[in-house]
Amino acid sequence: DLPEVYELGGQTYGILSDVSGKGISAGMLSPFLKAAFDKKEPDLAKALFSLNGKFNELSQDERSYITVSAVRIDKKTETLRYAVAGHNAPILLKNRYGIHELESPAPPISNWMPDFEYQEKQLPFEKGDLLVMMTDGVTECTNSAKEEFGIERVESVLLQSHGAEDFIGKIKSALQVFCGGDYSDDVTALAFDL
Secondary structure, rough: OOEEEEEEOOOOOOEEEEOOOOHOOHHHHHHHHHOOOOOOOOOHHHHHHHHHHHHOOOOOOOOOOOEEEEEEEOOOOOOEEEEEOOOOOEEEEOOOOOEEEEOOOOEEEEEOOOOOOOEEEEEEEOOOOEEEEEEEHHHHHEEEOOOHHHHHHHHHHOOOOHHHHHHHHHHHHHHHHOOOOOOOOOOOEEEEEE
């Protein structure tokens, strides 16, 4: 899992990605991903399209892929832009309206659809809203009965949270209780106070 937060043009960007597989093959894709994602491109869909093109130049087999969730937060206009490539979509907790699951189904960065054009979507937010991004290691974490933690439990924790830092603390505790600290995958989450 590769989380990254950076600033560009007065806006905050959050990128959360996950490479397929484990061990050496996954380890080799991680530095590629860090170098190949264009952090100077403000349009997230164009950045994903470019990343997909660079990935296809690697000539990986079809079992290799990268999932990415990317957000751009503009606090001046109170606008959130996001694009997803085969990854869990971000979740927005809107203070007045509750949970808003962002949807943007798209294939991962892979050689499956080399010319796929990703979409950047836009959503307004209000001061006090909370944005959460996570890898599948959170939602697919299993307990001793082989039951997955799931998106519903994540949303339950989110509804009880009072800000980004509180959410991260609560989701760590909830996962620890749920699976007893026995994680079968990397577990990564980002949260932003809007």
